[in-house]
Amino acid sequence: MTIADNKMHKASKKESVGLSHTDYPSLRDTCRLLARAGFDPREAEEFWNAAEGDFQKFERLVYLRTVARIPKEYVLGELTFCGQKFVVDQRAYISDHWTELLVHRAVEVIQNIENRVVLLDVGCGAGSIGLSVTLFVPNRIRHLLLADISCKALEVCRLNVQAYANVRECFPSFSIHESDLLTSIPNEIRTPAETIDLRKSYTLIVCDPPYGSPDRDKMVSRGMLEKAAHVPKESIWGPHGELFNIHVRLFSEILSRSWKAHAIIECGRYDDAHLREVLPTNIDWQHVWLDEEYSVVEAIYQP
Numbered sequence: 001m002t003i004a005d006n007k008m009h010k011a012s013k014k015e016s017v018g019l020s021h022t023d024y025p026s027l028r029d030t031c032r033l034l035a036r037a038g039f040d041p042r043e044a045e046e047f048w049n050a051a052e053g054d055f056q057k058f059e060r061l062v063y064l065r066t067v068a069r070i071p072k073e074y075v076l077g078e079l080t081f082c083g084q085k086f087v088v089d090q091r092a093y094i095s096d097h098w099t100e101l102l103v104h105r106a107v108e109v110i111q112n113i114e115n116r117v118v119l120l121d122v123g124c125g126a127g128s129i130g131l132s133v134t135l136f137v138p139n140r141i142r143h144l145l146l147a148d149i150s151c152k153a154l155e156v157c158r159l160n161v162q163a164y165a166n167v168r169e170c171f172p173s174f175s176i177h178e179s180d181l182l183t184s185i186p187n188e189i190r191t192p193a194e195t196i197d198l199r200k201s202y203t204l205i206v207c208d209p210p211y212g213s214p215d216r217d218k219m220v221s222r223g224m225l226e227k228a229a230h231v232p233k234e235s236i237w238g239p240h241g242e243l244f245n246i247h248v249r250l251f252s253e254i255l256s257r258s259w260k261a262h263a264i265i266e267c268g269r270y271d272d273a274h275l276r277e278v279l280p281t282n283i284d285w286q287h288v289w290l291d292e293e294y295s296v297v298e299a300i301y302q303p
């Protein structure tokens with residue numbers, strides 16, 4: 001990149017949307033660099049827009065992506081999920097695009113429930129699942145509960161919830177809980193308008209838990225293993241190296257609460273036989289494929 005190129009970039013700052021690679025040789029070079037490093041060349045334009053005409057910043061973003069191989073979302077500090085933007089950084093997991101299917105399934109379930117639901121996102125990370133469901137059907141949510149074991153992930157989640165709560169009409173009351181699964185979630189939630197008894201209301205529980213295991217790398221996709229180097233450890237590996245340990249515990253914890261609830265828990269591309277080996281038999285769970293490669297387990301609790 002010559003100084004002239006750099007000046008040209010600065011001058012074109014306001015017109016950065018729709019830049020064409022032929023007009024801007026440096027972008028073309030960056031596209032090549034990204035493609036050679038195995039990344040999507042279209043990312044070049046996103047980095048350029050994010051740099052807002054600051055060439056040094058642009059170079060730093062490209063360096064982080066191509067040399068340090070940091071995931072694009074961490075480089076940009078932003079995740080697009082279900083068509084919405086969320087702040088994300090290395091304190092919180094980068095939601096997988098296939099988890100959007102879980103969001104759509106949750107919306108479908110909510111639309112078929114007569115009353116408004118309490119929505120509980122367990123292991124919420126940056127909050128993208130719970131928030132996306134809420135943004136699709138805000139009027140159907142009585143209260144949004146977001147919970148995670150990681151206080152750092154919850155710092156990011158708080159930024160996202162507050163950003164949306166401040167600007168969206170009808171945004172429901174919400175609370176954020178540092179909790180090992182349900183351990184620190186009270187049965188009664190006080191909001192400015194009401195006290196909600198979770199034993200008397202209907203709760204929809206959504207969860208994308210860590211279900212990888214360092215002992216069973218082969219069970220995790222290659223893309224996931226690359227991501228694993230950068231995301232928080234607790235977001236990807238199950239505790240004690242046990243695959244599905246979190247699913248099993250969460251199922252039992254919901255049962256012990258005597259809540260009227262519907263739980264939707266991600267289990268990716270694991271097959272029926274595998275799930276039958278590990279999931280409890282005292283709960284009537286169903287394995288639901290939302291597409292060829294992505295499934296969830298669902299259980300309805302009716303005390």
Ligand SMILES: C[S@@+](CC[C@H](N)C(=O)[O-])C[C@H]1O[C@@H](n2cnc3c(N)ncnc32)[C@H](O)[C@@H]1O
Pocket residue numbers: 093094095096099122123124125126127128129147148149150153179180181207208209210234235236
């Ligand atoms: C795969 S990430 C998913 C994060 C977020 N739901 C998303 O889709 O982006 C799993 C999340 O579960 C959290 N987690 C791990 N163990 C947990 C536990 N025992 N209780 C609550 N959250 C837990 C991690 O901190 C992480 O945020």
